[in-house]
Amino acid sequence: MMVSRKIRRAFVHECGENGTRCCENAFSYLECMPPHEFDAIITDPPYQIGIAGQKWDSKPLPIDWLAYHFHRVLKPNGNVFVFCSDFQFVHWYTELSKYFTNLRKYAWCRSNPMGWIKGRFIESFELGLHACGPDAYFDKSRPYRNHKVTGTCAGRERIKPDADEEKGKGKGQRSLHPTQKPLELIEELVTALTDMGHLILDPFSGTGTLAEAATKLGRRYAVVEFQYRYHRAASRRLKNHDLKST
Numbered sequence: 001m002m003v004s005r006k007i008r009r010a011f012v013h014e015c016g017e018n019g020t021r022c023c024e025n026a027f028s029y030l031e032c033m034p035p036h037e038f039d040a041i042i043t044d045p046p047y048q049i050g051i052a053g054q055k056w057d058s059k060p061l062p063i064d065w066l067a068y069h070f071h072r073v074l075k076p077n078g079n080v081f082v083f084c085s086d087f088q089f090v091h092w093y094t095e096l097s098k099y100f101t102n103l104r105k106y107a108w109c110r111s112n113p114m115g116w117i118k119g120r121f122i123e124s125f126e127l128g129l130h131a132c133g134p135d136a137y138f139d140k141s142r143p144y145r146n147h148k149v150t151g152t153c154a155g156r157e158r159i160k161p162d163a164d165e166e167k168g169k170g171k172g173q174r175s176l177h178p179t180q181k182p183l184e185l186i187e188e189l190v191t192a193l194t195d196m197g198h199l200i201l202d203p204f205s206g207t208g209t210l211a212e213a214a215t216k217l218g219r220r221y222a223v224v225e226f227q228y229r230y231h232r233a234a235s236r237r238l239k240n241h242d243l244k245s246t
């Protein structure tokens with residue numbers, strides 16, 4: 001699939017102690033990256049299901065283009081992990097298997113699923129896919145299952161809109177991002193798929209969960225998010241670790 005060339009290059013680029021946060025379109029970012037730059041890509045791209053009425057989750061995702069560039073920017077012994085919707089799974093599997101020999105499904109199981117519709121199973125897990133080559137890094141110090149059970153993001157972990165965005169929108173309880181992933185889940189993936197000091201890319205980073213997990217675990221990160229309000233939330237989240245902003 002062709003990706004539009006009209007996309008503007010970075011308009012905000014911040015350097016934290018452990019990585020960079022770009023407010024930019026993921027496609028133009030990936031296109032400009034040199035080959036073999038990252039040790040891992042751990043990402044949660046749009047599911048194309050229009051979650052909570054979000055436009056960014058409704059557009060077609062060029063999975064073939066992304067699989068090609070993920071492989072291109074990854075080191076030869078690197079790992080790719082993508083979360084995806086049910087109908088995207090086969091597409092991701094097909095495209096990533098053109099470049100990687102080892103593919104394994106993964107499930108994030110929610111211990112507190114919402115939305116009971118009488119007469120149907122309650123939707124309580126989301127799919128992910130891990131892809132790598134035969135020599136890829138994997139933490140062998142303990143066994144990892146290909147599923148993880150956690151609660152959805154709640155309480156203090158759930159990022160709220162900042163004070164400016166709150167104005168006129170009720171009493172500050174609203175969460176900022178509809179699909180913020182739990183830190184515990186992303187931390188497990190970071191631990192299993194990367195070593196200390198490794199550089200991890202998340203080109204669809206939302207509130208910066210991957211950046212926080214990487215920082216906590218002594219890895220480096222590059223995160224990209226095209227919506228300024230989410231990018232800014234990630235910066236707020238990471239501010240204690242930052243040395244400088246440019």
Ligand SMILES: C[S@@+](CC[C@H](N)C(=O)[O-])C[C@H]1O[C@@H](n2cnc3c(N)ncnc32)[C@H](O)[C@@H]1O
Nearest residue numbers: 025026044056180181204205206207209225226
């Ligand atoms: C599923 S959410 C990621 C949520 C993230 N895992 C978290 O914990 O906050 C996907 C994100 O990708 C962003 N996005 C969608 N299309 C993009 C694009 N072309 N370039 C950069 N970011 C994009 C959306 O704004 C959204 O925040």
